[in-house]
Amino acid sequence: MKPDISIIIPLHNCADIIDQVLAAVFSSEDVEKEVILVDDASTDNTLEIVRRFPCRIIPLQTQSGPSHARNKGAQAATADILMFMDADALIEKDTLQKIMVGFTEHPDAACVCGTFKKNPAHSSAFARYRDLQLHYWHQSTTGNASVFILTAGAIKKEVFLEVGGFDAAFGRFADIEDFEIGHRISRDHRIIVDDSICFRHLEHASPMPVLIKKLFRRSRMWMPLFFQRKRFESNYATSNRAAAVLCAGAAAALGILAFFVPVVAVIGLFSLVLFFLLDLGFYRFLKKEGGFVFCLFAAGAHFIMSLVLFCGAVTGCLEAAWNKLKP
Numbered sequence: 001m002k003p004d005i006s007i008i009i010p011l012h013n014c015a016d017i018i019d020q021v022l023a024a025v026f027s028s029e030d031v032e033k034e035v036i037l038v039d040d041a042s043t044d045n046t047l048e049i050v051r052r053f054p055c056r057i058i059p060l061q062t063q064s065g066p067s068h069a070r071n072k073g074a075q076a077a078t079a080d081i082l083m084f085m086d087a088d089a090l091i092e093k094d095t096l097q098k099i100m101v102g103f104t105e106h107p108d109a110a111c112v113c114g115t116f117k118k119n120p121a122h123s124s125a126f127a128r129y130r131d132l133q134l135h136y137w138h139q140s141t142t143g144n145a146s147v148f149i150l151t152a153g154a155i156k157k158e159v160f161l162e163v164g165g166f167d168a169a170f171g172r173f174a175d176i177e178d179f180e181i182g183h184r185i186s187r188d189h190r191i192i193v194d195d196s197i198c199f200r201h202l203e204h205a206s207p208m209p210v211l212i213k214k215l216f217r218r219s220r221m222w223m224p225l226f227f228q229r230k231r232f233e234s235n236y237a238t239s240n241r242a243a244a245v246l247c248a249g250a251a252a253a254l255g256i257l258a259f260f261v262p263v264v265a266v267i268g269l270f271s272l273v274l275f276f277l278l279d280l281g282f283y284r285f286l287k288k289e290g291g292f293v294f295c296l297f298a299a300g301a302h303f304i305m306s307l308v309l310f311c312g313a314v315t316g317c318l319e320a321a322w323n324k325l326k327p
Contacts, residue, residue: 001032002032002078002079003032003033003034003078003079004031004032004033004079004081004100005031005032005033005034005079005081005082005083005096005099005100005154006033006034006036006073006074006077006078006079006081006082006083006157007025007033007034007035007036007083007085007096008036008038008070008073008074008077008082008083008084008085009021009035009036009037009038009073009084009085009086009087010038010040010066010069010070010073010086010087011037011038011039011040011042011046011050011069011087012039012040012041012042012046012063012066012087013042013043013044013046014042014044014046014087014088015042015044015045015046015048015049017087017088017202018046018049018050018087019049019052020090021085021087021088021089021090022035022050022053022055024090024091024092025085025091026053026054027093028091028092028093028094028095028096028097029093029094029096029097030097031096031097031100033079033096034056034077034078034079035053035054035055035056036055036056036058036073036076036077037050037055037056037057037058037073038058038060038069038070038072038073039057039058039059039060039069040060040063040064040065040066040068040069041059041060041061041062041063041064047059056076058072058073058076060072063172064168064171064172065168065170065171065172065173066166066177067166067167067168067170067171067177068166068168070084070150070165070166071165071166071168074157074160074161074165077157079157080156080157080158081099081100081103081154081155081156081157082154082155082156082157082160083096083099083152083153083154083155084150084153084154084155085150085151085152086150086151086201088201088202089151089152089199089200089201089202090199090200090201090202091114091152091199092117092198092199095114095152095197095198095199098114098194098196098197099112099114099154099197102154102192102194102197103154103156106190106192108190109189109190109191109192110155110156110159110185110189110190110191111148111153111154111155111156111159111185111189111190111191111192112153112154112192112194112197113145113148113149113152113153113154113191113192113193113194113197114149114151114152114153114193114194114197114198114199115135115138115139115142115149115193115194115195115197115198115199116131116134116135116138116151116198116199116200116201117135117198117199117200118131118132118135118289119131119200119202124207125294125297125298126207126208126301127206128290128294128298129286129294129297129298129301129302130206130211130301132285132286132289132290132298133282133298133302134201136281136282136285137235137236137241138193138195138235139195140281141193141234141235141236141238142193142194142195143192143193143234144190144191144192144193144234145182145186145191145192145193145233145234145235146179146182146183146186146191146233146234146235147178147179147182147191147233147234147235147236147237148178148181148182148185148191149178149193149235150177150178151199151201152197152199153178155185159185159189163181163184163185164184165181166180166181167180167181170221173217175214175217175218175221176218176221176222176225179222179225179233179236179237180225182233183225183228183229193235208301211305212305212308215305215308215309215312216308216309216311216312216315217312218312219308219309219310219311219312219313219315219316220312220313220315220316220319221316222237222313222316223313223316223317223319223320224316224319224320227320240278241278241279243278244275244278244279244306245306245309245310245313246310247271247272247274247275247278248271248272248275248303248306248307248309248310249306249307249310249311249314250267250268250271251268251269251271251272251275252307252310253268254267254268254271255268255272275303275306276299279302282302283295283298283299286298286299
């Protein structure tokens with residue numbers, strides 16, 4: 001029997017979490033599914049664990065990155081709907097069912113994506129901040145989107161083939177493949193984000209140094225996409241959040257400059273106030289979730305992460321300018 005949906009998960013050294021991910025997938029309700037795991041040259045016992053589940057396994061001999069792995073899985077898929085998951089995402093029992101309903105309710109949609117659910121436990125206050133940030137961002141930007149949410153997002157196979165799949169040129173660090181393919185899809189098709197479709201993403205528990213490195217790289221890589229498209233996203237990197245990042249960078253730069261030119265301190269303070277005002281709803285949400293002290297901590301963490309994004313964006317702009325100037 002032809003499955004309703006093909007679930008494609010790229011793997012690389014996922015032994016610590018993949019059993020929980022697959023247990024959640026196979027506990028989902030009332031949807032005929034096939035699960036295709038593309039192992040991107042794991043060196044731990046990932047394959048040993050996934051063989052306990054009724055999955056199709058495609059092993060790759062050399063590590064090529066998640067975009068290439070997803071394309072390989074899509075080539076092997078037999079359903080008309082492809083769902084791409086990360087190997088650290090936990091879906092709900094009704095996630096697949098609601099995705100299929102989403103395609104029925106929105107027949108003109110090419111993609112139906114879910115939203116991040118709050119995690120019940122966190123390894124640190126920083127992990128809680130990051131988890132709540134992504135949850136809030138998703139809940140506040142549902143509807144039409146320009147980013148294809150790969151943690152738990154589904155696409156019609158015919159559209160996936162039409163746009164040419166994922167860009168494997170991103171390689172091992174495919175941090176913005178969801179943005180890039182989302183731009184190609186949204187030119188002619190709709191991407192729907194439905195907040196009734198929920199999942200949890202365990203990457204949000206990444207230690208602060210790891211997340212700083214990821215966010216810097218993603219921001220740097222996103223800038224060439226922005227210059228090509230010449231507009232902000234309708235989810236994730238919205239114009240409002242970009243303005244907040246710019247204010248954070250201006251506040252920090254002017255704060256340093258104020259040691260030499262004191263008069264600019266006023267402009268720096270104004271930039272800092274504007275930074276917080278642009279995300280006022282987010283801080284109210286943080287206070288509601290964790291109280292005043294947690295809100296203060298999270299606001300500081302948010303400022304630091306915004307500075308990381310600012311630095312990544314500046315680096316990306318400089319790289320783009322340099323590439324244009326090169327003969």
